[in-house]
Amino acid sequence: MRTCLSLALIFIACISRAEVCVEDDKQRQLCLAQPAQRIIALSPGATELLYSAGAGDQLIAAVSFSDYPEAAKTLPRVGSYDRFDLEAILAMQPDLLIGWVSGNPSEQLAQLEKLGIPIYYSELRHFDDVSSTIRRLGKLAGTDQQSEQAATDFSDGIAKLRQRYRNADKVRVFQQIWVNPLMTVNNQHMISEATRLCGGDNIFGELSGLTTRIDQEAVLARNPEAIVAGGMGEENPGWLDDWRRFDGLTAVRRNNLFFVPPSTLQRPTPRLLDGAKLLCQHLETARERR
Numbered sequence: 001m002r003t004c005l006s007l008a009l010i011f012i013a014c015i016s017r018a019e020v021c022v023e024d025d026k027q028r029q030l031c032l033a034q035p036a037q038r039i040i041a042l043s044p045g046a047t048e049l050l051y052s053a054g055a056g057d058q059l060i061a062a063v064s065f066s067d068y069p070e071a072a073k074t075l076p077r078v079g080s081y082d083r084f085d086l087e088a089i090l091a092m093q094p095d096l097l098i099g100w101v102s103g104n105p106s107e108q109l110a111q112l113e114k115l116g117i118p119i120y121y122s123e124l125r126h127f128d129d130v131s132s133t134i135r136r137l138g139k140l141a142g143t144d145q146q147s148e149q150a151a152t153d154f155s156d157g158i159a160k161l162r163q164r165y166r167n168a169d170k171v172r173v174f175q176q177i178w179v180n181p182l183m184t185v186n187n188q189h190m191i192s193e194a195t196r197l198c199g200g201d202n203i204f205g206e207l208s209g210l211t212t213r214i215d216q217e218a219v220l221a222r223n224p225e226a227i228v229a230g231g232m233g234e235e236n237p238g239w240l241d242d243w244r245r246f247d248g249l250t251a252v253r254r255n256n257l258f259f260v261p262p263s264t265l266q267r268p269t270p271r272l273l274d275g276a277k278l279l280c281q282h283l284e285t286a287r288e289r290r
Contacts, residue, residue, distance in 0.1 A: 019034070020142070022136040025123040036141055036142075039094060039141065040098070042098060042100055047072050049268075052147070054138060055140075055143050056071060060076070060092055061092055062077065063078060063081045084108050086108065095117075101123035125189075129268065131152075138150075157277075169199065174203050177191070185202070186205055186209060188210055190268055195283075199283060200279075225256060226256040227256065256285070
């Protein structure tokens with residue numbers, strides 16, 4: 001009898017140790033009976049974060065445009081971030097989905113949740129969110145050691161940049177995230193956090209929308225010292241060419257038209273550190289051209 005009781009206690013203890021719980025970005029407690037083994041990422045950013053957390057081997061599918069790291073390109077697709085293939089997701093029998101609060105269709109997420117599939121809801125807005133998300137995903141996947149290292153490397157890199165540029169002279173920056181329609185970001189966006197980190201000042205930071213349509217006249221009126229743009233691809237700075245005809249702009253006159261690969265600033269992943277480093281170099285160049 002005593003032996004049976006001891007075995008029962010050991011069994012209960014093992015179950016307790018196997019269960020993993022985290023709080024997601026909707027402030028909901030998500031608990032899994034054991035670390036996830038079949039994960040589907042419902043945004044390109046989530047795909048990168050899972051690989052960073054050491055959970056690439058547990059990732060069984062992703063959505064379109066999940067192109068980093070190289071291994072992500074071979075994952076089966078289950079639609080796009082804004083419209084899933086529900087049948088494909090269900091057929092793969094995932095034990096965890098990584099959702100995107102502001103990007104995924106809420107009605108489809110609700111359907112999947114009703115079917116009993118655990119969903120971790122992500123919504124990264126600040127640099128600190130990158131590190132904390134990597135740690136939480138690592139916990140859910142049982143890859144705590146790898147995720148802790150990746151999270152620490154990212155936060156340490158950001159801290160070094162903050163220290164290096166904390167007293168840098170301000171550079172007035174226009175951040176262009178799309179061309180037609182012309183779009184920018186406000187001060188609440190992570191791109192603006194990177195701009196401030198480098199000693200930049202977003203000329204449209206006060207706008208109410210996280211991302212906002214504007215017109216060329218508004219940019220001309222504010223006369224930025226530097227224009228930083230992404231593009232249609234990782235090596236396509238063509239959007240900047242449109243500005244060269246406005247030779248009255250300070251940014252054009254001083255040739256402060258800078259390209260940053262969009263996936264390094266527009267995805268909330270550890271590659272934000274790469275984008276921030278390049279952005280800081282560009283703004284330092286703008287200071288040197290005064």
